[in-house]
Amino acid sequence: MTNLEIPALKPEKQNTRTFRHVLTVIARDPLSLASTIAIFLFILIAVFARQIAPYPLEGAGKTNVSNSLLPPSWEHPFGADKLGRDVLSRVIVGAQPALIVPIGVVLFAVLIGAPLGALAGYKGGRVDELIMRITDLFLAFPSLLLAMAIASALGRGSEKAAFALVISWWPWYTRLVRGVTLSLKERYFVEAAQAIGVRDSVIILRHILPNTISPILVQATVDLGTVILAMGGLGFLGLGTQPPAPDWGLMVSDGRIYILSQWWIATFPGITIFVVVLAFNLLGDTLRDIFDPRQYR
Amino acid sequence: MHKFEFILRRLLSSLLVLIGVSIMTFFIARVVPSNAAELYIGPKARPADIERVTKQLGLDKPLPIQYLVYMNELFHGDLGQSLGSKRPVLTEITGRLPATLELLFSGMLLAILIGVPLGVLSARWQGKPLDTAVRIISIMGVSMPAFFLGLLLQIFFFRNLHLLPLAARVDGDLRFTSPIVETTGFFLLDSLLTRNWVAFKDVFLHLILPALTLAAYPIGLIARMTRATMLEVLEQDYIRTARAYGVRDAVITYLYALKNAIGPTLTIIGITFAYALTGTFFVELIFNWPGLGLFTVRSLTGLDYPALMGITLFGAVGYVLINLIVDLLQAWIDPRISMK
Numbered sequence: 288m289t290n291l292e293i294p295a296l297k298p299e300k301q302n303t304r305t306f307r308h309v310l311t312v313i314a315r316d317p318l319s320l321a322s323t324i325a326i327f328l329f330i331l332i333a334v335f336a337r338q339i340a341p342y343p344l345e346g347a348g349k350t351n352v353s354n355s356l357l358p359p360s361w362e363h364p365f366g367a368d369k370l371g372r373d374v375l376s377r378v379i380v381g382a383q384p385a386l387i388v389p390i391g392v393v394l395f396a397v398l399i400g401a402p403l404g405a406l407a408g409y410k411g412g413r414v415d416e417l418i419m420r421i422t423d424l425f426l427a428f429p430s431l432l433l434a435m436a437i438a439s440a441l442g443r444g445s446e447k448a449a450f451a452l453v454i455s456w457w458p459w460y461t462r463l464v465r466g467v468t469l470s471l472k473e474r475y476f477v478e479a480a481q482a483i484g485v486r487d488s489v490i491i492l493r494h495i496l497p498n499t500i501s502p503i504l505v506q507a508t509v510d511l512g513t514v515i516l517a518m519g520g521l522g523f524l525g526l527g528t529q530p531p532a533p534d535w536g537l538m539v540s541d542g543r544i545y546i547l548s549q550w551w552i553a554t555f556p557g558i559t560i561f562v563v564v565l566a567f568n569l570l571g572d573t574l575r576d577i578f579d580p581r582q583y584r
Numbered sequence: 585m586h587k588f589e590f591i592l593r594r595l596l597s598s599l600l601v602l603i604g605v606s607i608m609t610f611f612i613a614r615v616v617p618s619n620a621a622e623l624y625i626g627p628k629a630r631p632a633d634i635e636r637v638t639k640q641l642g643l644d645k646p647l648p649i650q651y652l653v654y655m656n657e658l659f660h661g662d663l664g665q666s667l668g669s670k671r672p673v674l675t676e677i678t679g680r681l682p683a684t685l686e687l688l689f690s691g692m693l694l695a696i697l698i699g700v701p702l703g704v705l706s707a708r709w710q711g712k713p714l715d716t717a718v719r720i721i722s723i724m725g726v727s728m729p730a731f732f733l734g735l736l737l738q739i740f741f742f743r744n745l746h747l748l749p750l751a752a753r754v755d756g757d758l759r760f761t762s763p764i765v766e767t768t769g770f771f772l773l774d775s776l777l778t779r780n781w782v783a784f785k786d787v788f789l790h791l792i793l794p795a796l797t798l799a800a801y802p803i804g805l806i807a808r809m810t811r812a813t814m815l816e817v818l819e820q821d822y823i824r825t826a827r828a829y830g831v832r833d834a835v836i837t838y839l840y841a842l843k844n845a846i847g848p849t850l851t852i853i854g855i856t857f858a859y860a861l862t863g864t865f866f867v868e869l870i871f872n873w874p875g876l877g878l879f880t881v882r883s884l885t886g887l888d889y890p891a892l893m894g895i896t897l898f899g900a901v902g903y904v905l906i907n908l909i910v911d912l913l914q915a916w917i918d919p920r921i922s923m924k
């Protein structure tokens with residue numbers, strides 16, 4: 288048996304979709320440019336958190352009761368919380384779980400959702416019907432509600448919250464990739480591969496999935512903001528990273544009772560969540576204008 | 585396809601989804617936790633209690649039988665007993681429903697009244713400063729954590745301006761001065777029906793900040809998606825024809841295009857309900873609003889497992905029903921949908 292295979296063709300060049308074009312659009316729009324820079328800054332902060340944080344030990348949870356409820360000052364720009372911990376340091380150290388966990392969530396959601404979507408779109412018929420009905424089922428739950436139910440069944444902790452979010456997020460990627468696959472199926476390179484008898488699994492893996500990457504990336508950027516927001520919400524409810532490690536959502540929750548007097552405890556972590564999510568959403572919005580993954584739905 | 589057939593199909597598919605939902609909640613409630621019986625009794629479980637509950641829930645039986653036991657309970661309206669209050673979970677939920685629905689409806693009404701016009705205006709002035717402003721406002725809306733926005737509004741309107749109350753559904757003193765006679769449980773409606781204007785004003789003032797907090801995310805979502813829908817409609821042939829005939833821009837946007845954008849906008853509003861539903865958890869906690877959301881959060885912190893599972897089921901069923909209603913409404917407005 289000869290192992291005939293044609294190389295996966297690059298998607299037909301459309302100058303609106305080249306990397307350079309994306310960069311030009313982003314550079315021309317001040318908001319997108321600012322968000323891109325902000326995202327890179329936050330990633331840098333998350334990676335070098337322990338080196339950047341002025342009080343890394345307090346950031347990780349060490350208490351310093353003599354500083355309890357200290358207002359913002361030069362030594363403590365974001366003030367100190369009830370246990371005297373530097374709020375700035377906690378925000379910085381908290382950037383690690385706040386960014387890395389959502390990236391993991393989106394990654395796993397894509398890894399589960401995308402192949403199923405390609406399979407459903409490519410095979411059609413009963414396989415398609417079955418897979419899509421399963422996604423309907425998962426989408427029947429408001430995602431945060433499902434995540435809360437799962438997190439409460441499994442116990443607390445950021446990895447459990449993350450697992451719960453993956454469970455409620457993957458169907459969106461199945462739907463997206465299925466749509467893209469349906470339009471790819473009509474293209475010559477897929478038909479050519481079918482004509483020379485390439486196996487279905489190879490067609491899906493080598494010819495279809497690689498061509499779904501750009502819509503997935505756009506959707507993932509938008510989703511990252513939403514997942515960070517959802518993780519913040521789960522953290523606020525005590526279902527995220529467990530104390531004494533810092534969690535932005537939990538910090539807002541802890542500062543809530545002091546909000547009318549020691550406003551800084553909740554305000555700074557709250558603003559941080561807002562700014563990070565805003566940056567991802569603004570960038571995602573621009574990317575969506577360029578690629579428009581919705582056209583496949 | 586006839587309208588009747590469409591409705592029947594849609595009802596059937598909703599029923600299928602509901603069965604699926606029950607299987608999923610069953611798994612989360614009974615199968616996923618390794619110590620389900622313990623969770624149903626609470627932290628101070630004695631071995632004898634665990635054995636009793638294991639029997640009662642049928643946890644020692646094969647899965648299909650367990651599911652049947654679970655479904656049997658559901659059909660009898662038995663969602664178990666709340667560990668916190670020792671009262672049936674269903675009673676706890678239905679008792680708190682009016683407070684949450686009043687908040688949810690006010691928030692969604694606000695979101696529609698603000699979001700739809702913003703989206704329409706944005707589409708009409710596409711690429712103009714107004715469009716950019718709406719874009720920024722709506723993206724800010726979907727980026728703001730509800731639990732943080734609530735706090736900011738409290739600082740601003742309560743502490744700084746002394747304009748609006750901090751939290752709760754009514755002022756504590758109202759009980760003595762002009763108490764609300766509860767008939768529907770919707771305080772706005774109840775006070776209106778009895779012409780209790782003092783109470784009506786008080787309830788209204790208490791409702792503003794929570795409803796606004798809840799509406800922020802839906803406003804952003806509705807504005808963005810209404811804009812997209814409008815732009816799509818504005819590209820169609822009949823609009824171009826109208827333009828060629830010299831029909832005024834305003835008439836085209838607000839009369840011709842808006843009419844055809846209503847259907848898709850309804851779908852968006854249906855989707856948005858899911859966000860608002862979970863938004864109530866945070867809003868009710870921040871504003872000490874005595875509804876389902878606050879009950880959910882209390883159950884979470886109190887590890888009230890039966891209550892949480894009841895709420896999950898209830899929320900999912902509610903969400904499926906809302907989407908069903910939206911679809912049927914849409915088919916009624918736009919007959920083409922039931923033809924497909």
